[in-house]
Amino acid sequence: MNPTPKSFFQTFARNRMGLVGLVMLVVAIITAVFAHRIAPNDPGDSVRVTIDDIYAAPGATHWLGTDDAGKDVLSNFIFGARVSLIVGFFASFISIVIGGVIGIVAGFYGGRVENSLMRFTDIMLVIPDLPLIVVIIALTKPSLWNIIFVIGLLGWTTTARLVRSQTLAVKSRKFVLRARAIGAGNMHIIRRHILPLVMPLIVVNTVLVISLAILNESTLSFLGLGDPTALSWGQMLNFAFGRGAMSAGAWWALVTPGFGIVWVVLALTLLGQGLEQVLNPRLETHHLSVIKEDTPPSPAAATLVPDFRQSRILLDVRDLSIDYLVPDQPSAHAVQKVSFQLREGELLGLVGESGCGKTTLMLALMRLLPAAGRIVNGQVIFEGRDLTQVSEEEITDIRWKGIAIVFQGAMNALNPVRTVGDQISEAIRQHLDITEKAKLDARVAELLELVGISPDRAGHYPHQYSGGMRQRAMIAMALACNPQVIIADEPTTALDVMIQAQILELLASLQKRLGLSIIFVTHDLGVVAEMCDSVLVMYGGVTAEYAGVDTIYNEPRHPYTQELLKAFPDLTRPGEKLAAIPGYPPRLNALPPGCLFAPRCPLAFDRCHVDIPALHRLKGSGINNMHVASCHLVEAK
């Protein structure tokens, strides 16, 4: 949201819309500045005018013809750029200064000051601009500076509103509190912390205000309220329209000035859009983006053939690799060759630090990857079908009915304008043949009761629920169609310890009662130890270690697992020193060669920095009775 100047210019340089706008604007400014050099005639030039010179068609002497007074349209047009730009820049300067000061003062100081300022702004915002400008100019002298002042003094309202809300947002950020904590005063905070972050918004807004000022000026002039001594594009149109260009068929006198206005305003609009796109990129997370479906290559022979032992395998993920496409760069490997099996009634823990690819992996199982994500290899076998290969139609049916997901942060995962009950019953209607309202309501009530929410709250909206209740509602929704697999993606991360314990207990009891198979994604080793049957530890998008829960905690073989456990505080062993893992997790766009953990590994030797370790199979325990780790040391033994 707040790029540094350098990265800002780099991104802007790649924005075609913004660049075109900037070039168009520069052309207009050059035209205005050098008007007296470029224009064939001076605007004051009244050469001997004969009847033939009035509305003369474009030709060799007058490239764009003449107007009602026999003057060269091209020359007037070029000089008109000056008036428009002068009005645009000066009027918007006034507006931006007023709006900026009001917005910052209101947003920063808050309380009564804000109240009265914003009330005033609201009133001014409601009063229609142009009629008021017309009234004031009609009552005063229509001179250029009058026009500039009136347009400027009335054009600040949107700026004030935008700047205020941005100031409020910046003010609530922690670095402002930090600045207070070091003893900084208000002026220092506004200058050093508020202004630099509000500035980008002001710049984008200025572009818009300039274009509005230019449009307002031309409208005023067209209505006959322009400065008679400064011939603007609007005035040219006023004269042409009012003095018979229409009946004379003199299209050039009508089209040319309008073209100028459109050119400048379009330039500013494109520039504004470009800046806006750079400062507020939001296409990255567009969930409905149209993806060109690449069929993943047929899978290589699986490196790991699963053992069928006690219970049925519901979900078999084999060698799944996922890339993110990055423009102008090689794609980033978010997940590489991950395999695991989920059995009936199994609770699998997926553990890893932020950015290790665990959420990407889960989204890929349901084919919910963002637009830039691609499954490049592997299979996801569910009910005998490979989910990476089935049609869009089939995967839509499998979603929620076969595999459901509980996201972290249920506030954002529930639609704020629809009731909780409605959102639950929507899932039922979509997948089960229940359409009767009574039956639907009964099912929703049953589900809510199951997760410990009173059924009479079905008609409430998400914002009327507490954080813990929202997560319960999400779980109820996930259970709605009796899915075989539930993915819980950090379901308790944002919650308080006690609420977290409640939700975990609920999940555990539901799992026992309904025999659910759950993939539990988390970064919390403690939670995994308390809940899960088997554990998959991921690091930098690859499997570090995969085994039964007891093996992972008591006989970990991968150094990453070992170090992670040492870094995790254990209440049962207070006073013991926590061991930190030096360094930082790898960035996806800069993966080290060899083993991804080698740069941080205390046991790394030469080979680790060169060769990528294979997944080695070890004797293990747990319901899958297997244990794999990707480490050269394991092989060495």
Place this chain on the structure above:
Amino acid sequence: MNPALLSVQDLHKRFLAGRPSLFQRVEKFVRAVDGVSFELAKGEILALVGESGCGKSTLALTLMGLEHPTGGQIIFEGRDATHLAVAPLKELRRHIQMIFQDPYESLNPTQTVGEIVGEPLDVHGLAADKADRDERVRQALEDSGLKPPENFLHRFPHELSGGQRQRVVIAGALVLEPTLLLADEPVSMLDVSIRAEILNLLLEIRQTRGISILFITHDLGTVGYFADRVAVMYLGRIVEIGATREVLKNPQHPYTKALLSVVPVPNPRLRRERIILQGETPNPIDLPTGCRFHPRCPVAVAECKKVDPPFVQVLDGHEAACLLVRRD
């Protein structure tokens, strides 16, 4: 024990819950901090543990003078620091510094590391000249484990990892050479493998500089190995306080017991019976009568509804505010 660096007595902070309007004439208050007393010795680490909404963050802001207390007294370095005018308040902030939870949010994205760390010096006019300023900034960066400082001075926060950012925040606090550090959940936003580093850094700073740390957290797990003493807060008040080992081994208050029981233990062989409190923390506008914990307390008796329990000494320095403690 050393003489107290910070002494807080019966501190209160309440906020008006919405302005009185046409429809509601009675003023209601959120009692964020409701009678908190404790002492912090020089070089000591006291952990303040509680769930969100228990008032621990408000307490920290009040100690910094960022919120004005509505009652009680704060004595810092022997002087009353409860209500200060602008100049002494600024002076106070040289000695008390704060570290926030979210290192992404607590750094201004448009400033370089050098500007961020040097800013407190500018605000207080501490550096004699540019060379002195540079030297102090370098020293602070080095002490915070950002070595060599030259590599970081001109970088922007978004170019750093989460752990490095938190180190920049710490450097920005150290540069003023404070005697008290308020650390508000300094590691909860960081990855597990990074947390230990930051905590070890804070321990090291305490060792080398003799700084006292008030460590605010919801995570009893980290407390065990980090703090000298621990205070458990519930609904604006401390319900149990004592030496860390003592409280963790022998918790007295039922709330402490419940909190301890739900801390996940990273060992599947130690799956235990957990005491899960039902419902959610009541709203601090309408506090329960008697003991504020009784509506959720698994062992509450009739008396708890009526009597607000006083502190009972369990051992030297270990106190708990529960009626049942006396009976044991």
Place this chain on the structure above:
Amino acid sequence: MQRSRYLLRKTSWALFTVLFVIVLNFFLFRILPGDPARAGIRDPRLTKEAVEAIRVRFGLDKPVINCFESLNPIQLGSCVVNPFQTQFFIYVGNLLRGELGFSFHSNRPVADVLSERLWNTLLLIGAGQILAIIVGMFFGIAAAWKARTPIDYVFLLTSLLAWSLPTFWLGIILLFWGSKELGLPIGGKATAGANFVTVWAEWKDLGEHILLPTLTYTIVFMGEYMLIMRSSLLDVLSEDYILTAKAKGLRTFQILKDHALKNAMLPMVTLIAINLGFTVAGAVQIETVFSWPGLGGAIFEAVGRRDFPVLQGAFLLIAISVIIANLIADLTYSYLDPRVQAE
């Protein structure tokens, strides 16, 4: 309870704004140099008696407000005037009775002159606004849904271009082209002096007259609405609950219809309200170009004729209409967004 409080607050705020506009409207015409007392009577051909007669007729002989003749503070001496005899109270009193004074130009009551025009403006704005919103929303939805594809770029650029067109200029061009190539009338609301045999013929005539103004209106405002719809829909589409809906196995169309549109409509409603001022500005220009007998045209004519009572009345009427439309938008919002109740 909560919603009724919200409605009460919004309504009383709108009333206060109306009050503010009335006061502003009164003083604007008294403070600025071209005030009617001087401007209207400055005609050298009038005799002294005639000037005095006009002053009495328009109430200009009364003090502006309580204690002083004009707004000159030096004259704040003794205060003997009955406050109810001042121009301000007479003005407010007249307003309450629906009287807006007399036109300098036609000498008819301003209220009569404007009331017939108000309906013409509402007809034009209504038709144009509805079309612009429908077309703009459709384009906006298509562009946001197909973000970053050629469809998006085409719609986006078209809308940016449409937004950049000066309304009056587009009107002129369309009028030029329409009257030359299509033989459409060059302005007005009905063919002058025509005697329609059937209702159908009358409607056809109205249709021919309203076609180009409405088209101008639609093109200019379509761009604005498209941009708003696209950007708020893009915001909504990157929300987590859209991913939830997708994970629930809803089809793309269902997600758009059931989860995205209502949420994206919230900013749309607010912005439609904020843009009402521009709508009015558009009406002034279009009515001027097409000689459409509406309020905007009245403003243009009144400016040309220095007919201040009409100008004042038209401004007041426009401002109050915009305030009412804003209030309606606020109320709509409160029904669309359940979170309003929580406040």
